[in-house]
Amino acid sequence: MKIRQGIIMLGVLLLALGQAGAQTYKNAKAPVEARVKDLLQRMTLEEKVGQLNTLLGWPMYEKKGDIVGISATFKEEISKRHIGSFWATLRADPWTQKTLETGLSPRQSAEATNAMQKYMMENTRLGIPLILAEECPHGHMAIGTTVFSTSIGQASTWDPALIQEMASAIAVEARVQGAHIGYGPVLDLVREPRWSRLEETYGEDPYLIGQMGIAMVRGFQGTNLNSGKNIISTLKHFTAYGSPEGGHNGGIALTGQRDLYMSYLPPFRDAIKAGALSIMASYNSIDGIPCSANSFLLKDVLVKDWGFKGYTVSDLHGIPSMNTNHRVAADMEQAATMSINAGLDNDLGGAAYGDALIKAVKDKLVTMATIDSAVAHVLRVKFKMGLFENPYVDPAAVENVVATPEHIALSKKVALESIVLLKNENSLLPLSKSIKNLAVIGPNADNIYNQLGDYTAPQPEEKIVTVLEGIKAKLGTGTNINYVKGCAIRDTTNDNIAAAVTAAQHADAVVLVLGGSSARDFKTSYQATGAAEVKSGESSVSDMESGEGYDRVSLDLMGLQNKLLKSLVATGKPIVLVLIEGRPLNITWAAEHVPAIVNAWYPGQEGGHAIADVLFGDYNPAGRLPVSIPKSVGQLPVYYNYKNASRHDYVEMTSRPQYSFGYGLSYTTFGYENLQLSVNGKKVAVKFTVKNTGKVEGDEVVQLYVRDDYSSVVTANEQLKRFQRVHLKAGEAKEINFELNPEDLQLLNVQNKWVVEPGTFSVMVGGSSDDAKLNGSFTIK
Template sequence: MYERQGEEVVPSPKFKQLIAERPIGMLWATYRADPWTKKTLANGLNPALAAKAGNALQRYMLEHTRLGIPIFLAEEAPHGHMAIGTTVFPTGIGMAASWSPELLKEAGEAIGKEMRLQGGHISYGPVLDLARDPRWSRVEETFGEDPVLTGVLGAAMVEGLGGGDLSQAYSTVATLKHFLAYAVPEGGQNGNQAMVGMRELHENFLPPFRKAIEAGALSVMTSYNSIDGIPCTANSYLLDQLLRNEWKFRGFTVSDLYSIEGIHENHAVASSLEDASLQAVTAGVDVDLGGDAYTHLIRAIREDRLQEAVVDTAVCRVLRMKFAMGLFEHPYTVPEVAAKEVRSREHIALARRLAQASITLLKNEGGLLPLSKSPTQRIAVIGPNADNCYNLLGDYTAPQAAGNVKTVWDGVRSKLPASQVEYVKGCAIRDTTAMEIEKAVAAARRSDVVIAVVGGSSARDFKTQYKETGAAIADKGILSDMESGEGFDRATLSLLGGQQTLLEAVKATGKPLVVVYVEGRPLDKNWAAEQADALLTAYYPGQEGGNAIADVLFGDYNPAGRLPVSVPRSVGQLPVYYNKKAPPCHDYVEMSATPLYAFGYGLSYTEFAYSELRIEKQNAHTFTVSFCVQNTGT
């Protein structure tokens, strides 16, 4: 949509053509940079250039269209604005492990400010899907398995993004994803049907969305899946009766990318793309993210197959937001301010605080942690995620300039002299053609303690191919590290590549072993739970993840993260989540039916005692619970 000309940015011929041929009012992912968009640090937009691009597009809209209506720029922003030079926070599942609405509100404020400074208006996020199947590729984007935690955290982030008051300078139109029951597809296959009953929808899957809407969310995105045979992008009960009539939602709805096409092409319940577009718009989908499906609406109106009032209503819902945001009066932003205040020191510090709060200690046998900073202590830092900056960031993340991301190796070296820390990669996440097991073992033998950083990756790269929707295509012939992130569903949860071999070889040296999982989904931790001396999960901790992990390992931060999603023992027991309906599960022949680590679990470096429990009934549905907590440790 833009062309760079040195330090200036102008509208592209393609943009001008779109404006002339089919008057558009909104763009998506204009500032996005990743291998799918083929935008890099070299040809993409830094914050100042992004602001110039937004200004150039707005100016063209105001000066070269019949009505001079400003354009909306919608951007991906689940854990930071997905653009070059912005702050990268932990992914959703990591933020949820903090259990801190205060921190998530701060993150929302930072994300909203960085977006608006660059000329963006609509933030895609937070993701409120309930994650009950870790095989599904997008667990990392969610706030976990619990509707209460998800609702509270989602509402806090929406409040940070502006709380629905678009008159504020840095407010965005927060877009909730994905409506509805998207995270529980059959077989863990992204976009498959969800086998969920109406009662379950109302008890668990709908409350987080309602709470976030009450907090001010002004947009809702439909999901790719179907429920009871009805594609969610054509479900009038959800989009019209429930959202509009019962909840009194006054924002606008938007399809996920090409989900309107999916009504015809994937779900096969529409005879054509035109039929699919009519189903979607009459069901209550106001905006077509793909942009092609709704080109059929004008002809349908002229042929009396669609009432013009349906389109007028959708237009009204979007146009109202542009007025509320003040775009007609103040359509431009200041590039110099964007250059100065995007990815500020304050936002980087917040990214570190959020990462610290998310890290979850699962085992600490014999009090191995926190590690000593003794001038004689030697540490071996090994593993495929020990010094790979992109593997810390998760999906929906832009390319990073050198030095932006702090790895675990960076973090450990900030605590000890470089001469006391040795790094060996050992193996890749998936590729087994370049193994360094013997080298890693040798480093372990020279050390006093081994920190093994393993797990997974959602890092997109230029080897991976992508669908038009942006979802990755799992290609058995190309072994990037990517085993999670949109489109990378798993059939197992075990460590891939040579990681298990690496862990066993290092364990055999007899040196104390700390295992850190950097992961987008709860992977199999059975071996580590038995064999490691200490075990942590850091999820995808973002750009300050390495520093935060080191802060926890060396005791500069007491681990306070608690699991927002259960860790299963086996894929054979899925789904495993804490609030299942009665009757309770019974054990299998081979193993317990309980999770390896349950929702809410997490250790600390100290011990706590709880006393004086008081439960006071307020009314039929509300109780106040209070108690005293004492730190009884050292």
């Protein structure tokens, strides 16, 4: 009897343990690692591989009137492939063929993602929730969300605190609709402005890029991923993607290992240290190795050196491109094998990590341990976000979160701080609000999509404030405003330049709005990656000359814009040139002949109000260039922090850019004095005073540059190490204190060791990289 009772008790105990074990991965109180381990041991190979795929999301819902649900395609992908992630489910643009009518409102987005999660939780064997990733570089790329300035404009603010606030707003708008990951920030260092994606970056300086990256990561992720207000940040594009040979998007990167470590990698390192939990491998190759299969980057640098705790993902179809573009893999199985063994966890697009990866495991080309490691990286994120406990969002809460008045005001603030005053001869700006006759001219004066940049969803016209609308709202009925388009951005077949000249002749001043466009249209054809197909001699000419896939052979204003510009200057009227653009364009002629030039990049939905505030003196501009503006493509590369070497003038022109990194004017002036340097070991305290010496209040962006005077390897002629945006009333002075630490002074020596070498260092302080107001030096012993 006792033996029988003992057997029964043992059976009950084993059953209890089995039941408890079955619940471990669903037990919110269990440690994350225990939950990951428990779930992994329950998964089949096919289920594991499904977690390593992120498919295109917009075909996964269907919309019938106002009712939204899952599509048959979704059910089929889940049934056959056990997919664990989707990307761009809520995206709308010409590539996805989702319009304001066929796409989803913010509330419908929440309903769609809830339907997808409900199916996963109730109709799959293990009930693993989805991760839904969205594009979020300057706003969540979905219908109805707030549209901010593109990244190059964000960098022009030189205000990381503001950018963190913006990122928090983007995160909460995305999360309330069911998103979990935001693709961004783009941390590519750009030395090639012909490249089509410069607008998505923070420019040419690793320190500035790093500070903006830290701000975005902290804004996206916050301090609690389970807050319901935060999303995970996916850093793009790892690495050296922004300076391709010839400006070709996805082209090879020409960089040595030392420059890679000292220029291209630091922004990613900074963002990883700030806590980023996802990173995307770039399309390009470095020294013959595609980044999608570069174990040195994905394992040695990212994990061993930086301690990365998140998961890696390919760019869209980046793994298949090793077969089709790089030609280092003979077939999809080999491409999948190379990538996963190199440390690339997730396949965006899902063309490689499917049957080909399963076959690679069965062919013993990939171990189960490698698969488990990659799957664990993905599952860990799902557990940290609390998705197993609460995979749903509240559709009723969406209207109180998305595109609120506070977020719209924040969009305007970012636009205001991003505007760079390049020239203001004889103080033409600000214009008087009592001006009687004003001509507003140009292809970008009243075009909503040309103002918004790439990776922007369709917008209702009443939501976007153009320059013309901003000026009208500013001046009211007291000014006669005459608008003439003049010409298109690219098309040369139609123009009304004659009417523009007539309007200028009858005006007291002219606001001329030129530049570029990243506005996609439904006539453009697209590659599988979403990049535009660009063919020379296109029969149908859109305005688009920037944005992914639109690489340039020159930086000149396209179409008839220069003809329009010169015709208006010939009238003798005061001209204010406003540039709305995605890359620095050639304005050499304008810099010589136009008295006032304002660069607004792509300023977002409130751009018209922001530009009007600057033009008429309600806001004193203080944006600073995050990228140098060349005089000619023949000067390229023309970035400011070039390595010490001979740089001299050309036969035709100077080697100096038109406007250097860090440059920007104000409606007031600033003075610097009393530089003091104090060395304590390998730390240096820097102290100085900046004063508003003009008659109006304004912001100065104080910039500190350092040069290692003599070093064992070639280093930069100067390098930004600190900056601060400072608001000063007229006549006000403030003491600025910076501290340089050993990391700011180190270099990668001949033995490939990071060291701070003894010797002298020069310090330059001022408002631009080429205009030091204070100079000093210190010695490290």
